[in-house]
Amino acid sequence: MEAILLEYLWVLVVLVFLEGLLAADNAVVMAVMVKHLPSEQQKKALFYGLLGAFIFRFVALFLITILVNYWQIQAIGAAYLLFISIKHIYDSKFKTEEEVHDEDTAPKKGKGFWATVAKVELADIAFAVDSMLAAVAIAVTLPALGNFDIGGINAGQFGVMFFGGIIGMIIMRFAAQWFVKVLNNYPDLETGAFLIVGWVGVKLAVLTLAHDGVGILPHDFPHSTPWKITFWVVLLALAVGSWLTSVAKKKKEVTGH
Template sequence: MEIFLEYAWVLLVLIVLEGLLAADNAVVMAVMVKHLPAEQQKKALFYGLFGAFIFRFAALFLITVLVNYWQIQAIGAAYLLFISIKNIYDQKFKNGDEDEDDVEEHTKKGKGFWATVAKVEMADIAFAVDSMLAAVAIAVTLPEVGNFDIGGINAGQFGVMFFGGVVGLILMRFAAQWFVKVLHDYPDLETAAFLIVGWVGVKLAVLTLAHDKIEILPHEFPHSTTWKLIFWIVLLLIALGGWFLGVSKKKKQTEQQ
């Protein structure tokens, strides 16, 4: 009974953790699919969820191997920072009015449906490793059940991580849909959304720099209370700042009409 309660408690903690991780991941997914027509947005998010499930499931089996490859987090960090900087630059320094030829050219250059799905899946790979690393750090504190291992992890601990991850994916799917709607209703929030994407990239960069094979940062730092507080406080400040500016701007536009 005591072991059951311990497993139930850790599963609850993992669900909350996955829910928190799903929030920033969902913003990234929402921003990536925002330019698509409404019907295609839902399809792209569905494929993104399906890909995320596969990557997280694979990461569970391979986490003891993947943890040795810091390049995965590094590529994810570079990718998110690139799209954040590029899109903010385009918003601020390029003409926002595009004619039909420009839109068609953008589509050919990688903003079409399947190109968007591919970008979402690339981000999912980095998120999968990040999510599973956090889950492993919590699940390994549980007592082992039986002598059966899966992917180098005790079967009981593996099961808890799996169910926590599935719940997290479901939360991410609905959160991403909500963020897409918010970005549609308040277009001026897009800059804040891309700042959050960049900040998530910074989180992956911190994870990379603390890897055992690099150790520019202390190995424990990405999982420390100090860094978690810094990350979430900055993320909330970006979100709240963007929200108030976006709502204020829309209110002024409505009054002027």
């Protein structure tokens, strides 16, 4: 029994670490989305956005064994993350100064408080799909604990997923506020943040293509070591690269050369 509890504790630590990494990505996106709001509304938007995501995650935990059978859910999450990533990069890199000026002087459609909250919640939900699928893949490797199920998953495995997810949400809440301050000092980090969003969208797209209902990629490919290494190496490269680029540009602006 002690060995099983130690195994559960170890998996919980792994899940908290994984949720922390995914929460950091999510926090960056949330920070970018609320940055245009006044400082008082930023905190409220983050709170309401996280509240909606928490409710979704809590309900989805009880339905996870049903959700994983529908590749369409993963596909929608992938499409949304790829859409907001591509749209932001296009707007920031390819729109002319005249188009940007016209948007700045036009009514702020979709930029209001509740519109921002809705966007934050949609992004949170898309990230939640990714993190829950990863949590399920890890939790189901644990031995059964207890003789009853919750949401189609053994109660012990469900408990590990639940507590790992809650801790991840707490990390995200505080990380998002910190990233708002960082983005105010290094605005060029926005592009790097949305490149990471797009890369997470690619990860969900790979899961979709490997789903039994689609079958374009081998079923085990998303869980293979080469793909996992590729995903994390690219993610780290995007994060470090965007940070170094932003710091260098900031330094150039300050020094003038």
